[in-house]
Amino acid sequence: MPISKKLWPLAGSCLLAGVLVAGMLFPVASGLGVVSNRAASAVENVSSELLNGTLPEVSTMTDADGKPIAVLYDQFRYQVGYNDISPDMIRAIISIEDRRFLEHDGVDWKGTIRAALKNSSSGEVQQGASTLDQQYIKNYQLLVLARTEADRQAAIETTPARKLREVRMALTMEQSLTEQAKRDKGLDDAAAKQEAKKQIVTRYLNVVPFGNNAYGIEAAAQTYFGRSAKDLTIGQSAMLAGMVQSSSALDPYNNPEASLERRNVVLDTMIDNFPDRRAEIEKAKASPLGVLPRPNTPAQGCIGAGNNGFFCDYALQFLAENGISRNSVLRGGYVIRTTLDPAVQRSTVRAVQDQASPTADGVANVMSAIRPGKRSHDVLAMSSSRNYGLNLNAGETMQPQPFSLVGDGAGSVFKIFTVAAAMEKGLGAGSSIPVPSSVAVEGMGNSGGSNGCPANSYCVKNDGKYPASMSITNALAQSPNTAFVKLLQQVGVKPAVDMSVRLGLRTYNAPGSSGYGDKSVAQYVKDGNLGSFTLGPTPVNGLELSNVAATIASGGTWCPPNPIASISTIKRDKYGNPVVGPDNRPALTAVPFTAPKCEQVVEEGLANTLANAMSKDDQGGGTSAAAAGSQGWSLPASGKTGTTEAHRSSAFLGFTNQIAGSAYVYNDGPTPSGVCTSPLRQCYDGNLYGGMEPARTWYEAMNPVATKFGPVRLPPIDPRFQSGSDRGRIPDVTGLPASAATSRLQAAGFKVNQLDVDSGRPQGTVVFTAPSDSAMPGSVVTVYVSNGRRTEGGSNGPTQTTVQVPGVGPVVIQLPG
Numbered sequence: 080m081p082i083s084k085k086l087w088p089l090a091g092s093c094l095l096a097g098v099l100v101a102g103m104l105f106p107v108a109s110g111l112g113v114v115s116n117r118a119a120s121a122v123e124n125v126s127s128e129l130l131n132g133t134l135p136e137v138s139t140m141t142d143a144d145g146k147p148i149a150v151l152y153d154q155f156r157y158q159v160g161y162n163d164i165s166p167d168m169i170r171a172i173i174s175i176e177d178r179r180f181l182e183h184d185g186v187d188w189k190g191t192i193r194a195a196l197k198n199s200s201s202g203e204v205q206q207g208a209s210t211l212d213q214q215y216i217k218n219y220q221l222l223v224l225a226r227t228e229a230d231r232q233a234a235i236e237t238t239p240a241r242k243l244r245e246v247r248m249a250l251t252m253e254q255s256l257t258e259q260a261k262r263d264k265g266l267d268d269a270a271a272k273q274e275a276k277k278q279i280v281t282r283y284l285n286v287v288p289f290g291n292n293a294y295g296i297e298a299a300a301q302t303y304f305g306r307s308a309k310d311l312t313i314g315q316s317a318m319l320a321g322m323v324q325s326s327s328a329l330d331p332y333n334n335p336e337a338s339l340e341r342r343n344v345v346l347d348t349m350i351d352n353f354p355d356r357r358a359e360i361e362k363a364k365a366s367p368l369g370v371l372p373r374p375n376t377p378a379q380g381c382i383g384a385g386n387n388g389f390f391c392d393y394a395l396q397f398l399a400e401n402g403i404s405r406n407s408v409l410r411g412g413y414v415i416r417t418t419l420d421p422a423v424q425r426s427t428v429r430a431v432q433d434q435a436s437p438t439a440d441g442v443a444n445v446m447s448a449i450r451p452g453k454r455s456h457d458v459l460a461m462s463s464s465r466n467y468g469l470n471l472n473a474g475e476t477m478q479p480q481p482f483s484l485v486g487d488g489a490g491s492v493f494k495i496f497t498v499a500a501a502m503e504k505g506l507g508a509g510s511s512i513p514v515p516s517s518v519a520v521e522g523m524g525n526s527g528g529s530n531g532c533p534a535n536s537y538c539v540k541n542d543g544k545y546p547a548s549m550s551i552t553n554a555l556a557q558s559p560n561t562a563f564v565k566l567l568q569q570v571g572v573k574p575a576v577d578m579s580v581r582l583g584l585r586t587y588n589a590p591g592s593s594g595y596g597d598k599s600v601a602q603y604v605k606d607g608n609l610g611s612f613t614l615g616p617t618p619v620n621g622l623e624l625s626n627v628a629a630t631i632a633s634g635g636t637w638c639p640p641n642p643i644a645s646i647s648t649i650k651r652d653k654y655g656n657p658v659v660g661p662d663n664r665p666a667l668t669a670v671p672f673t674a675p676k677c678e679q680v681v682e683e684g685l686a687n688t689l690a691n692a693m694s695k696d697d698q699g700g701g702t703s704a705a706a707a708g709s710q711g712w713s714l715p716a717s718g719k720t721g722t723t724e725a726h727r728s729s730a731f732l733g734f735t736n737q738i739a740g741s742a743y744v745y746n747d748g749p750t751p752s753g754v755c756t757s758p759l760r761q762c763y764d765g766n767l768y769g770g771m772e773p774a775r776t777w778y779e780a781m782n783p784v785a786t787k788f789g790p791v792r793l794p795p796i797d798p799r800f801q802s803g804s805d806r807g808r809i810p811d812v813t814g815l816p817a818s819a820a821t822s823r824l825q826a827a828g829f830k831v832n833q834l835d836v837d838s839g840r841p842q843g844t845v846v847f848t849a850p851s852d853s854a855m856p857g858s859v860v861t862v863y864v865s866n867g868r869r870t871e872g873g874s875n876g877p878t879q880t881t882v883q884v885p886g887v888g889p890v891v892i893q894l895p896g
Contacts, residue, residue, distance in 0.1 A: 129219055129248060130255055132282050134158050134295070136412030140384075140391060142419040143459075143644060149384040149391045150377040153409040154222065155302075156294040158649075160656030161281045164296055165311040169280055171320035174348040177211040181276060185212040185249035212249035214323075215283040222286060222294065253279065281656075284308075289319060290326030291374040303331065303370045313356075314363035317345040318370075331370045339368055381467070382477070386428045388467030390419050390458070393482050393622070394642040401674055403646070414667060416644045418457035423448050423738070423784050427460035430780035431742070434759065434772040435464035438474040441748025441761040445481040446776055447625040448740040449640060450788065451632035454677060458642045459738065460780075461622065465747075476747075482622040482640075484586055484600075486728035486745025489624055490721025490769060493579065493615035494563045495631075495693065495732075498551060500574040501566055502685050507803025507853040508692040508796075511548045513861065514562040516541055523568060523610030537610035539564045548849050552692045555719060556701040560614060567613040569858040573605050575612060581680040583627035583637060586620050593617075615721050619730070621743040628732050628739035631693075631717070634794065635686035638677035646670040684797025690734070691796050693717035697778075703731060706774035710782050714791045720774055726753040726765025731773040733781070737788040742776035803853030809860055812845050817864045820845045830859045835866045842867030 136156050140149040161169075173180045179187050187210050209217070221234035233241070256275035260266050266274060289299035299319050300308040311319070321341035322329045331338040346364050350357050377383055381391035394417055395405050408415070427446050435444035444464040450457040461481050468475035502508055523537040532538035545559040554562050567575055580587050580601055593603035604612050622640050630637045647667035650658040660666040696718040697707035703720050718733035728745035744759060744767065746752055753765025759772055785791055802808070810827050812820035821831045838846045842865055849861045 128224060129216060129252055132219075134223060134285055134412075135410035137298075138408050138411055138413040138415060140394065140415045140417060142387075142417060142421050142424070144421060145416060146421065148387045148417070148419065149381055151380055151395075151408050153406070154288075154294040155292045155298045155376055155379070156285070157297040157301075158285050158295065158412070158651075158657075159281075159297045159308055161277045162309075163657075164281065164284060164308045165316055167313040168284065168296060168308060168311050168316040168319065170349060170353065171313070171316040171345055172280065172284060172323070173211070174352050175320050175345045176214065176323065178348070178352065180211050180280070183210060185251075185253035186210060186246050209245070210249060211283045212253055212279055213245040215279065215286060216245050216248045216252070218283075218286045218288075222288070287323050288326050289322050290330050291332070292376050292379075293374075298376075302374050302376050305371050305375050312363070313349070313360060314342065314346070314366050315369065317349065317363065318342040318368055321345045331368050332374065335368060342368065382469070384467065386462060386467060387419065387424065388477070389463055389479065389481050390417070390424070390461040390642060392477075392479055393458070393461060393640075396479075396482075397639075397642050397674075398646075398672075401672065403670075403672065412648055413670065414647045414649070416646075417642050418450075418459060418644050419461075419642070420448075420459040420784075420787075422787065423459040423780075424462065426783045427740075427780045428462040430776045431462050431464045433779060434742075434776045435744065436474075436758060437464055437466050439464065439759050441746055441750075441752065442744065442754055442759045443480055443485075443747040444742065444744045444759065444772065444776060445485075445621045446740060446742040446780060447481055447622045447640070448738055448780065449625050449629040451629045451734065451736065451739050452638070453633055453636045454638070455641050455674070456626055456629045456633070456638040456677075457644070458622070458640050460740075478747075480621070480747065482620060484592060484618040484620050485747065486618055486743065487723045487725065488615040488617050488721075488728055489619045489730035489732070489741075489743065490615040490723045490728070491558045491560070491563075492624070492719045492721035492730050492732045492741075492769070494555065494558065494613055494721075495627075495689065495719055496579040496582065497563050497567045497570055497575045497613045498555065498692065499582065499681065499685065499689055500570045500578040501855055502689060502800055502803075503578070503681065504570060504574070505804035505807030505853070505856050506551075506566075507801055507807065508551050508688045509801045510803060510853040511550050511850050512554055512562050512566055512854075513548050513849045514541070514545045514554065514559045515547075515565065516544075516561065518561045518564050518568075520564060520568045520610050523564075523572065523608050537564065539610075539614075548851075552695050553700075555693055556695040556698070558702055558720065563613045564610055566855070567610055569855040572608050572610065572612055576601050576604050578681075579627075581637065582630045584620065584623050586623060587617075614724070615730075616723055619743065621741060624730065624732060624741040624743060625739060628717075628734040628741060630680065631686045631690055632734040632736060632739045633686070634683035635679055635681035636677050636683075637680045639675045641674050643672065643674065646672050682797075682800075685800045687794035688797050688800040690717045690794055693719055694793055696720065696733075702768070702770040703733075703774035703778075704770075706731075706770055707778050709775060710778035712778045712782055714785055715793045716791075717793070718774070718777070720769030722768045726755075726767050727751065728754065729767050729769040729771070729773050731769050731777045733774075733777045735781075735785060735791045736794060737791055738781060738785065740777065740781070742773040742780070744773050744776075804856075806856040807853045809848060809850060809852060809854055812862070813847060814840075815845050817843055817845060817862065820848075820862055824848075824860050824862070828856050829854065830857070832859050832861045834861060834863055836863045837868045838865035839869035840865035840867075 135154045136158050137150055137152040139147050141147050221231055225231040225234055253275055256278050257271045260271040260274035284296040288294050291302050293299045293302040296308045300306055300311055304315050329338045329341050343364050346360050350360050381388040384391040399405055427448055431444045431446050435442060446462055448460040450459055463480045465474055465476045517540040519533055519536045519538045521536045539560045541559045541561050586592055587600040589599055590597050593600045595603055600617050626640045647669050650666040650668045652658055657665045694717050695701050696703045697716055698704055703718055716733055716735050720731050722729040730741055730743045732741040746754055748761055752761040754767045755762035755765055756767045756771045810823050812823055824831050836846055840846050844865050846863045846865050
């Protein structure tokens with residue numbers, strides 16, 4: 080008989096309810112009171128959630144342009160409204176699962192009586208006669224509310240108590256939805272009941288599983304047929320309606336014969352209910368299933384994001400650290416718009432893999448790019464030479480390489496922390512600093528006791544020849560180690576370490592990060608007063624290193640590396656239906672999300688002046704000049720290379736006013752080893768330097784996108800930080816007697832070391848000082864005093880003289896005036 084005809088008057092429901100209680104649910108009448116109370120309590124506990132009908136849905140992560148990069152879900156489900164489901168799908172599910180759905184009030188009393196008689200004779204529950212209402216309730220409790228295995232077992236247990244709970248909830252739900260439709264839409268009883276039926280069948284089709292990880296009708300339509308639920312044909316609808324009986328046993332891929340047979344059973348019920356469509360339905364019965372060659376279920380999580388997988392992982396970690404857990408994302412139906420710029424990402428991935436093969440043995444090259452700013456440091460790109468994935472034989476990995484402490488350190492990149500700390504204490508960026516050929520610094524680590532290095536000292540020699548003194552700009556560009564170890568001695572290890580944390584290496588403050596018990600990296604280095612810190616021997620987080628560049632490029636403003644542009648959910652009406660906007664697309668509701676605030680960690684003038692001091696690395700004798708030239712770089716930029724002593728890792732940090740980042744090459748193999756260049760590979764004695772593949776990676780990645788966000792220029796120099804503070808300004812004592820010069824320098828707060836030099840100046844007078852312009856307050860100024868013996872060759876001219884500096888050799892000195 081067609082569905083549209085009522086077969087059982089609703090007036091009989093009260094009588095049948097009595098029979099239900101006596102015959103089906105309670106073969107043992109003595110348990111009635113206890114079970115009834117439990118059922119009533121259960122209804123009260125879950126009825127509000129059932130009526131609300133919130134379901135776990137797919138969250139979509141997109142790039143900055145809104146293009147999806149990852150699908151994140153616990154259950155692959157897209158919730159749709161009644162009008163977004165094919166009418167034939169509605170007809171098919173009612174025909175096979177609940178043919179009296181349009182007549183009953185949530186419980187099919189006729190079917191219940193039949194089941195009750197069967198169950199009563201057997202002494203157990205064998206038949207349930209569940210309506211769509213009851214099936215929805217069971218599935219909702221199982222798939223939505225259950226959090227533990229005990230919850231899941233309770234949702235499907237074959238007991239009278241569960242059946243009674245379902246009955247009571249079904250009656251309550253249908254009545255509540257009917258009343259809601261009356262109240263909200265001003266409908267009469269009949270129309271309100273019809274509206275409630277629409278909501279119930281829609282909720283049912285949105286919640287039930289269809290196999291192959293597809294939950295709900297929209298996901299099922301996409302999985303099996305590659306189309307939306309609203310476009311399902313009658314044959315497709317029948318196949319899916321049949322599968323709800325057992326999605327595993329009726330899987331069209333594993334058991335196509337059973338699936339076809341069940342589909343045709345559904346179609347036969349539709350012929351019974353819609354005889355006027357017999358010819359159409361018979362034709363559908365004669366057709367094949369027509370499913371896709373394989374299930375069209377998207378890969379779950381970041382594994383489906385390809386080379387965006389590292390960024391996807393970081394975005395999820397960032398959300399979890401700021402109040403939105405990974406589990407919430409997997410069930411929340413969010414639209415997560417990220418800051419990932421597709422053009423910058425493509426360029427970055429191409430560069431890291433051009434310079435390091437994805438299958439390189441034991442070597443990884445990671446790079447992140449960040450947009451500087453005073454309100455946010457948006458992560459534009461994040462990549463590794465390793466492809467993101469599970470195939471270890473192909474060199475793939477899911478380790479968070481770009482944003483975790485890895486490698487042996489960034490090497491001389493850390494010299495910028497020493498310089499920044501010195502500038503904060505009064506050293507001018509325009510100053511010159513001494514560059515001894517070797518240094519032995521007492522009390523800054525215990526690398527001494529061998530090779531002529533005093534015990535309890537840190538000894539360093541330069542690799543190559545350098546002038547006796549260099550400007551800070553040239554020293555940063557050419558990177559003599561002794562100059563910065565000497566400067567660190569004057570600055571102090573603690574201020575330099577604290578500066579590294581302030582500028583962006585925040586993991587260095589994390590307890591246990593050092594690998595020595597609960598100590599952080601920062602505390603470990605400070606406790607040991609390690610002079611090696613300025614040469615960067617500690618593992619580094621590549622993303623945080625990139626953020627150091629962004630902090631300096633942002634005028635000294637630190638912000639967390641932010642991957643999130645916005646978070647929203649699909650806006651729905653009271654009935655769970657998506658609200659469509661003027662553009663005929665689902666409207667979105669913003670989800671409140673607040674990332675950590677930004678901090679002004681150093682003065683803007685200091686950061687801007689330091690950026691200028693770092694601007695010669697790509698020029699002349701700069702350590703990245705060859706790399707910049709090889710990539711055709713011609714724009715203003717600030718940079719610093721770094722290499723660890725054993726060549727196990729190397730880095731390049733660079734930035735403009737528009738984009739900042741770092742490239743970091745390190746040994747990611749299971750055994751310690753050096754890294755060799757051209758091509759990058761593990762080797763016994765490494766020969767890789769930061770000016771090689773790391774610098775080439777940065778310039779190759781940035782060159783195509785450098786002007787994407789606007790003109791590139793260096794920031795203005797702040798005279799206060801260029802010349803240094805008054806406390807750090809060295810008095811001009813050239814030409815004074817040594818004793819007078821010493822007194823003046825000591826009065827200015829400096830310590831004095833006096834050395835004789837060959838010079839045509841009068842004996843006992845000062846020829847020059849080192850440094851000559853500014854220095855750390857309280858640091859040592861070396862006074863070079865003429866011994867009255869002219870250097871062989873005599874004077875070089877009216878404004879120059881050549882002096883013989885002990886331990887250095889002949890040095891040409893500019894004379895005043």
